[in-house]
Amino acid sequence: MIVAGTGHRPPKLGGYGDEVRTALSNLAVAYLTKEQPKTAISGMALGWDEAVATAAVELGIPYIAAVPFEGHDSRWPPESRRRLAWLLSKASEIHVVSDIPGNRAMQQRNEWMVDRAHKMCALWDGSWGGTFNCLQYAKKVRRPVDNLWPRWNNDLSMLLG
Numbered sequence: 001m002i003v004a005g006t007g008h009r010p011p012k013l014g015g016y017g018d019e020v021r022t023a024l025s026n027l028a029v030a031y032l033t034k035e036q037p038k039t040a041i042s043g044m045a046l047g048w049d050e051a052v053a054t055a056a057v058e059l060g061i062p063y064i065a066a067v068p069f070e071g072h073d074s075r076w077p078p079e080s081r082r083r084l085a086w087l088l089s090k091a092s093e094i095h096v097v098s099d100i101p102g103n104r105a106m107q108q109r110n111e112w113m114v115d116r117a118h119k120m121c122a123l124w125d126g127s128w129g130g131t132f133n134c135l136q137y138a139k140k141v142r143r144p145v146d147n148l149w150p151r152w153n154n155d156l157s158m159l160l161g
Contacts, residue, residue, distance in 0.1 A: 003032070004041035004066075004113040006134040007048025007123030014156045016046075023155055024048060024123075027148060028055035031121055041066055041113045044087065046080055048123040053087045062092035064116075068109040069101045103130075110134035120145040123152055 005028070007013075014020040028051040032040065040063040042053035056063035065088055073084050088094055097112050098105035110133065114120065120138050122145050124131045138145055 001035070001037045001118045002039045002041060002116060003035055003037040003119050003121050004043075004117035005049055005052030005121045005123075006043065006110065006113065006131050006138075008125065008129075008131055009045060009047040012125060012127070013047050013123070013152070020156075021051070024051035024152075025054045025058070027123075027152055027155060028052045028121075029058055031146070031148060032056065032059055032061060035119070035121075037061060037119075039063065039092070041117055042087075043068070043109055043113060044072070044084060046076065050083065050087065051123075052121065053091070057087070057090045063090075064093045064095060065091035066109050066113050067094060067096045068105040069098045070096055071101065072105075106130055107133055107137075111137050114138045114141060114143050117143060119143065122147045123149055125149050125153075 010016045032055050040052055040056040040061050042063055042065060043049040044065050044067050053063055073081050097109040114137050120143055122135055124147050135145060
């Protein structure tokens with residue numbers, strides 16, 4: 001089974017801090033441990049995508065880094081870019097989806113992930129945006145989705161307590 005992760009960026013997840021990043025990774029580890037996929041796919045964005053990739057590394061699950069376009073991280077802070085480079089070095093495969101930067105490449109990346117996954121692992125609060133678009137496509141092609149938002153919302157409340 002192949003599981004692909006899709007979800008929000010740090011501003012919708014409680015911020016950019018180490019505590020939030022660790023809590024996200026712990027949630028991804030718990031999910032991947034339960035599901036036991038043969039392979040994971042991460043879209044390699046900050047937030048949930050990064051957590052899924054980190055969890056795959058921690059658990060020894062091969063993962064595919066689905067990069068929307070070269071340089072998608074060009075505006076990220078240096079520390080985030082270093083983490084991305086490390087995660088890319090651990091990927092079993094890197095697939096750059098588009099030669100053309102921009103929002104269209106992000107959606108192409110999302111569709112590429114959905115088309116190759118047996119199941120989606122989402123961290124989605126119900127709002128509009130890229131995660132919504134990805135899940136709409138998953139629904140269109142009848143890909144099952146596990147949305148971990150209720151658990152994350154509870155974890156975040158305890159974290160920020």
